[in-house]
Amino acid sequence: MNADEQKAFEEEIYAFVGREVCPPTPAPDDVNMAMIRQWAEVLGETNPAYLDPAWAQQSARGKTIAPPAMMYVWGQEGFAATRGRAPNAQVDLVETFNRYGYTGVLGTNVKQEYVKEVGPGDNVSMQMVIDNISERKTTSRGTGYFFETLATFTDQAGEVVGTQRFKVLKFIPQEQPAAASSDDGGLEVPTRIASPRGQDNGWWWDAVDEGKVLIQRCKSCQTLRHPPRPMCGECQSMEWDSIESSLDGEVLSYTCLRHPAIPGYPKDPICAVIKLGEGTNIVSNLVGCEYEDVQIGMRVKGKIEQVDEKTLLPQFYPA
């Protein structure tokens, strides 16, 4: 787009500011218990103000109310949306953006203010205007414009129930890296970073996969060592075998890894250096307790657990 075309385009979109998307339009159905109950079931909502008329009757309100977050629901277009929306100022604005290459769409903010609570038997009307359109912005998603609609909701008496401001970014999509997905296109759940299994330590991880934590032992002087390595630090022998740990231990040192959060890992994991009963130290996660409850010297007991789809790891619990 050259400067003149850009100017013409912006004139075209800014002409939408102030235009009415819909005049005050009563919802097809009054506020009703059936829709409230269905909404509440799905959302896991148990609030008796919405669901228990006997409780609501004796509450400060003295009546049952609809969940405020349903304010926009009452006037929704419904199944017709699957076949495309009837023309209105917002649909026309979106099509104008699309025509100039601003095909990306992203709802970024929604703010609802509630002035009055409504309940079964009330009817919610909605009027909507295109309130404002930003100047051209460069965003992480691409270059585009934010437009904001303002909806005003009223009841059957004409009293304001509330308002809604909804901000949408229309942008020229950049080439996005493909979303992480598995073969069927579904979501791929991240797992922990796979243990590096080299010549000197692969055997140790293979034993973990079989449910055992092994400790390397020098065949010459019997000194135990961990993590696995080819040579004994005491006598320089490269001959070794291993013993199995009982996984009884105590905390030598610990910390909580709060930042950054790593995909596939639990939030705020406790990482500890643990002195095993056999005498060697191991770095592992402490689980089954709060960070605040961990103490140096605390007795812990380990077991090998499946921590995600692909990973077995020793983890330690308070003993």
Next chain:
Amino acid sequence: MSDYKTLSCAEVSVGDKLGAVDVDITTGLVVCGALATRDFEPVHHNKAEAQAIGMPDVFMNILTSQGLMTRYATDWSGPEAVVKSIDLQLGAPNVPGMVMTMTGEVTAIDADTGVVDVAVAGENNIWGMHMQGTVQLALPREA
């Protein structure tokens, strides 16, 4: 009848934390949430349509996110609280298979009106911040 407790303004302090709540994002929650909010946009119930716009699967609609955020706040406050506003910034989509953890904190109290600001965040375990914002609740002055 009144085993439902509602916090009073006097019982609440700035800095109070709401307990974290995990929400499993299932296909059922996404699709049924869309239908319960009468949002029949195909990307919320038809996986092929969602994949056509580059998403791995159907994703949660905004009205369901709004509902979860207010539920989280009023589960904490109790049923006599009056929701005054919800101001919500949207981030990464919620897609089936994810777990969204909601956390919250009291950030302001207006002792004159009894209105309490609760900052709420919903972060999913794969893509991060799904939503963050503020729910304003008017609480009774005293218990």
